[in-house]
Amino acid sequence: MDSVILRNVRPMGEGMTSVAIRNGRIAAFGYEPGPEDTVIDGEGGILIPGLVEAHTHMDKTLLGMGWYRNDVGPRLIDKIENERRQRRILGIDPARQSARQAVLAASLGTTHIRTHVDVDTEVGLAGIEGVLETRERYKDVVEIELVAFPQSGMLIRPGTVELMEKALQLGAQVVGGLDPAAIDRDPKGHLDVVFGLADRYGVPVDIHLHETAELGAFSMELIIERTKALGLQGRVTVSHAFCLGMADQDYVAALIDALAEARIHILTTAPASRPAPAVKRLVEAGIVVAAGSDGVRDTWGPYNNPDMLERAFLVGLRNNLRRDDEVALALDTCTHGGARMMELDGYGLAPDCKADLVVLEGETLAEAVVSRRPRKLVMKGGKVTARDGAALVEAP
Amino acid sequence: MDSVILRNVRPMGEGMTSVAIRNGRIAAFGYEPGPEDTVIDGEGGILIPGLVEAHTHMDKTLLGMGWYRNDVGPRLIDKIENERRQRRILGIDPARQSARQAVLAASLGTTHIRTHVDVDTEVGLAGIEGVLETRERYKDVVEIELVAFPQSGMLIRPGTVELMEKALQLGAQVVGGLDPAAIDRDPKGHLDVVFGLADRYGVPVDIHLHETAELGAFSMELIIERTKALGLQGRVTVSHAFCLGMADQDYVAALIDALAEARIHILTTAPASRPAPAVKRLVEAGIVVAAGSDGVRDTWGPYNNPDMLERAFLVGLRNNLRRDDEVALALDTCTHGGARMMELDGYGLAPDCKADLVVLEGETLAEAVVSRRPRKLVMKGGKVTARDGAALVEAP
Structure with a gap:
């Protein structure tokens, strides 16, 4: 049959089985290998689908560039301006860093x-x-989707809209936006441009909404209105969405209903120091919740790393998800939640899904999440890409 | 001279030097080893004083007992009652587990x-x-201080006060308390007993105060009043102190002033899902802030582990401490903050301090904290107790 057989694995921590992989896809479970099959031993590990990093900034991580001593000011604009300055001073190469x-x-x-x-x-x-160079170079290892992101503002910096449009023509697959009121000072104008580009290029939308409380909620209302007007249900993500952690619980309840109706997704980094969306409540309302690391070891802050098991741990801590079923929900934001947000085709552990797989060390799923040990095995399209925490491809 | 020389270390991430250790204490820095000295190579690692775990529950960790599947209810009392029940069902042996x-x-x-x-x-x-058995058995590896802690309530369970007193006679060094209003339903009565025991036995006080907002603030006022009345300034800790994260900023400011005046210490686990004390603000007000893991892998929840570098990371995340000097402040809660809270004698990196030392892998102090790599070397009283993340003594 010429298959790859991944033996001795426990899908989602359940009973031991084997997985047959053919043509880069899951062919069957519980399959006994024949003489022509290639057998890989999962050593009793837990099998999960590939982890999904649904929000990061690969173009400006400082990984491998020596420690960046952070003495940046406290405001959002301090961090944005410092980063633009450091890009020149440090020589941050987007291809190498991504x-x-x-x-x-x-x-x-x-x-x-x-x-x-x-x-x-x-x-x-x-x-x-x-990043397009990196996307092509590592396409057999990790699939990368690019968002054209106006980090420094769009309307306040003439010429940016034209560049955003060129980015979409070059290959960016999503149009991004950022704090339409707080940064661009024109919520209607900003969102009209972002949604206009989405409409014209047929791409999804992902808006970084750091605006808190009533201001963020107003911007969110404008996003919901445009999502429905343009028929973009299921194709719009609001990242961060701190306003969903606001005090006015009636307003939050109304927003959640409206988001669910417009099938808008929420992306969270589960920040410990800020108001944040309540993950379980959103999931129970039927909203897709994904998780991301945000910028990794960059000029913004030192804490983030791209380990999505650690992100699941932080989602769990932030949302007080203690029971085993709740820890599984936290992990789900880093697997299926991200996959649904990114509209991934053939994602999961069912037969015929793509063989994008991870074998975790752990007694139970919850134990694997909280322990965050090196991954035993990672597969992309049925090919092994990492073993015991080490990638089989080299970074520059 | 017959010293131990720890070479090639960078105290707090500063310049490379060597440390001479004699009679279990730091004798000098920058000392060149003679022929009779024992030399240990720190390989360029960062030298910090021993980490201080200032709040945990060693008697009831489930470490090494197989994964506990958590399906406990959401209230505090659910967790307390479930734990008492599981103690019998699981057979949690305090000596073995601690x-x-x-x-x-x-x-x-x-x-x-x-x-x-x-x-x-x-x-x-x-x-x-x-735990007294463990304290004695591992006294050359880690110094353990016991708090007699009425987890299930004190006044609501007649007979508990007498047991608390016996615990102090047996060797517990601190008297504990717990939510005087929310659990014991009698804030005055509860605190009078706790402070009465402290006064009679000449021991410090450590009160777990989960009560939020105005209720917690009222209990805190009662604690401050008793601390001053009994001359216990510098000997009282309020653990958790969620009320210091309350919305009423004027009230918080008044409480901080009163805590500083009474020299009351604050212990935080830096919880991501709850209101919590603002670490930097307290430190700037002159209050000693220590950090702890709380219960480790117990029936309460799965996330905590006893890694105090990870706790510093979580303190940093919770308090949005991004700059390098702020990350150092987060680590300080896990070193000097805990040491001051516990009134440790001879703690630190100065000559004549006890040689309780850790060598961290990392380019800078902040990098060591956020990376949390295995400790290169741990010393207690000048003797090596762990290398490359592995203890040199065995656990049961």
């Missing part, structure tokens, strides 16, 4: 990444071009 | 632990006796 993060992420079991790539009047399209 | 945590903590660089030990009318003093 490649480093791609390989590190693959070693940690990530098989799909949505990355936001800066587009502005200083960097132009260099970030997009660099 | 020994396991002691060895794991030592392997992670912890040299001092304050542990709260359950005292109630069911377990009696068995927890205290078990």
Whole structure:
């Protein structure tokens, strides 16, 4: 039959079985290998589908560049301006840096990444071009989706909209937005441009909404209105969505209903120091919740790393998800939640799904999440890409 | 001279030097070894004083007992009652379990632990006796301080006060308390007993205050009043202190002033899902802030482990401490903050301090904290107790 047989694995921590893989897809479970099959021993590990990093910034990680001593000011604008400055001073090469993060992420079991790539009047399209190079180079290891992201503002920096459009023509698959009121000072104008591009290019939308409380909620209302008006249900993500952690619980309940109706997805990094969306409540309302690391070891802060098991741990801590079924829900934001947000085809552990697989060390699923040990095995399209925490491809 | 020389280390990430250790204490820095000295190579690692675990529950960790499938209810009382029940069902042996945590903590660089030990009318003093056994057995590896802790309530369970007193006579060094209003339903009565025991036995106080907002603030006022009335300034800790994360900022400011004046310490686990004390603000007000893991892998929840570098990481995340100097402050809660709270004598990196030392792998102090790699070397009283993440003593 000429299959790859992954033996001695426990899908989602359940009973031991084997998985037959053919043509890069899951062919069957419980299959006994024949003489022509290639057998890989999962050594009793837990089998999960590939981890999905649904929000990061691969173009500007400082991985491998020596420690960046952070003495940046406290405001959002301090961090944005410092980063633009450091890009020149440090010489952050988007192709090299995104490649480093791609390989590190693959070693940690990530098989799909949505990355936001800066587009502005200083960097132009260099970030997009660099990450496109990485997307092509590592396409057999990790699938990368690019968001054209106006990090420095869009309307306040003339020329940015044109660059955003060029980014989509070059190969960015998603149009991004950012704090339409707080940064661009024009919520209607900002969102009209973002949704206009989505409509014209037939691409999904992903808007970074750090605006808190009533201001963020207003921007969210504008996003919901445009999603419905343009028939973009299921294709719009609001990242961060701190406003869903606001005090006014009646307003939050109304927003959740409206988000669910418009099939808008929520992406969270599960920040410990900020109001944040309540993951379990959103999931129970039928909203797709995905998780991401945000910027990894960059000029913004030192804590994030691209380990999506650690992100599941942080989602669990932030949302007080203690029971085993709740820890599984936290992990789900880093697997199926991200996959649904990114509209991934053939994702999961069912027969005929793509063989994007991770074998975890752990007694139970919850134990694997909280322990975050090196991944025993990672497969992309049925081929082994990492073993015992080490990627089989090299980073620059 | 017959010294131990720890070479090639960078105290707190600063310049490379060597440390001479004699009679279990730091004798000098920058000392060149003679022929009779024993030389240990720190391989360029960062030298910090021993990590201080200032709040845990060693008597009831489930380490090494197989995964506990958590399906406990959401209320505090659900968790307390479930734990008492599981103690019988699972057969949690306080001596064995505290020994396991002691060895794991030592392997992670912890040299001092304050542990709260359950005292109630069911377990009696068995927890205290078990942890006292561990304290004695591992005294050359990690110093353990016991708090007699009425986890199931004190006044609501007649007989508990007498057991608390016996615990202090047996060797517990601190008197504990717990939510005087929410659990014992009698804030004045509860605190009068706790402070009465502290006064009579000349021991410090450590009160777990989960009560939120105005209720917790009221209990805190009662604690401050008793601390001053009995001259216990510098000897009282409020653990958790969620009320300091309340919305009423004027009230919080007044409480911080009063805590600083009464020299009351604050212990935080830096919970991501709850209101919590603002670490930097407290430190700037002159308050000693320590950090702890709380219960490790117990029936309460799966996330905590006794790695105090991970706790520093979580303190940093919870308090949005991003700059390098702020990450150092987060680590300080896990070193000097805990040491001051526990009134440790001879703690630190200065000459004549006890040689309780950890060598971390990392380019800078902040990088060591966020990376949390296995500890290169741990010393207690000048003797090596762990290398490359593995303790040199065995756990049961």
